[in-house]
Amino acid sequence: MLYFGVIGHPISHSASPVMHNAVFRTLNIDAIYLAFDVKPESLREALFGAKALGFKGLNVTIPHKEEITKYLKLRGLAERIRAVNTVDVQSLEGYNTDATGALRTLESYNVDYKDKVVLIVGAGGVARAIAFALAGKSTLIITNRTESRGLKLVEDVRVYGDCVFHPYDRLEELRGKFDILINCTPLGMRGFESRLPVPESIVENVVVFDTVYNPIETPLIKLAKKRDCKVVYGLDMLVYQGAEAFKIWFGFDPPIEVMKKAVMDFLQSISTS
Numbered sequence: 001m002l003y004f005g006v007i008g009h010p011i012s013h014s015a016s017p018v019m020h021n022a023v024f025r026t027l028n029i030d031a032i033y034l035a036f037d038v039k040p041e042s043l044r045e046a047l048f049g050a051k052a053l054g055f056k057g058l059n060v061t062i063p064h065k066e067e068i069t070k071y072l073k074l075r076g077l078a079e080r081i082r083a084v085n086t087v088d089v090q091s092l093e094g095y096n097t098d099a100t101g102a103l104r105t106l107e108s109y110n111v112d113y114k115d116k117v118v119l120i121v122g123a124g125g126v127a128r129a130i131a132f133a134l135a136g137k138s139t140l141i142i143t144n145r146t147e148s149r150g151l152k153l154v155e156d157v158r159v160y161g162d163c164v165f166h167p168y169d170r171l172e173e174l175r176g177k178f179d180i181l182i183n184c185t186p187l188g189m190r191g192f193e194s195r196l197p198v199p200e201s202i203v204e205n206v207v208v209f210d211t212v213y214n215p216i217e218t219p220l221i222k223l224a225k226k227r228d229c230k231v232v233y234g235l236d237m238l239v240y241q242g243a244e245a246f247k248i249w250f251g252f253d254p255p256i257e258v259m260k261k262a263v264m265d266f267l268q269s270i271s272t273s
């Protein structure tokens, strides 16, 4: 049997176990994927413990994505981002499939991001992964509530492509000046503030990608649909980052629809429980 898991703190609502176990069942792979609550002070022990136990793969989530890089050989975009969400445990190689998964998501909706102006709202882990994934392909405008954090991300990303900062309290000025809006804040997430991450006035004639996936239809997605904007769901990014992880571990693409259905059923079950 092959062993997989996701490590984070807290971890209780992770959709990754249902998503990967559904694929294992469908493809008759003798493997299991579990969620492990690992406190920051136990991260090193957890990683090397998993290696000693023969684990094949791990996903990594908040708050460990950056800290774990010091124990790993970074591969692909993880080297630029300095954050890892997928580990090949036996080789201790770290990857960032939030970045590659976000690009695959845009491509799956036929969103052409090359040479387009992309407004990224937020400067945390997801914003960082997406900004590095798009750097050099799109022109990036980053905005963030805490200006210093936004400016730091701009400084890091600028090495690889056009990227500027715009103040979060002056977003109205950007009306008509960008093509794709990507929300990388938790605004609209279940249990968080249910408000829009940007002023209504700028949600017009743009593609709207909300990385928030719970609920699937966020306030931003609802507004974008009302305004006839093309929408891209955070749910798809969750699925594609998982699919990219699976491909790293197994060397072939998993069935996307199986993963998507498992996640949708899971989100449905936690929203009614």
Ligand SMILES: NC(=O)c1ccc[n+]([C@@H]2O[C@H](COP(=O)([O-])OP(=O)(O)OC[C@H]3O[C@@H](n4cnc5c(N)ncnc54)[C@H](OP(=O)(O)O)[C@@H]3O)[C@@H](O)[C@H]2O)c1
Binding pocket: 062, 098, 121, 122, 123, 124, 125, 126, 127, 144, 145, 146, 149, 184, 185, 186, 187, 189, 193, 211, 212, 213, 214, 234, 235, 237, 238, 239, 241
């Ligand atoms: N679809 C997927 O696969 C996927 C995967 C992971 C996460 N996500 C979504 O992405 C969201 C962000 O995750 P993360 O890991 O990047 O989190 P993070 O590192 O904590 O970053 C959060 C970002 O949101 C901003 N923010 C938080 N509260 C805000 C508020 N009240 N008003 C304005 N800005 C606010 C923060 O700004 P400051 O710098 O000012 O604090 C920061 O830029 C999650 O909540 C989740 O819904 C989606």
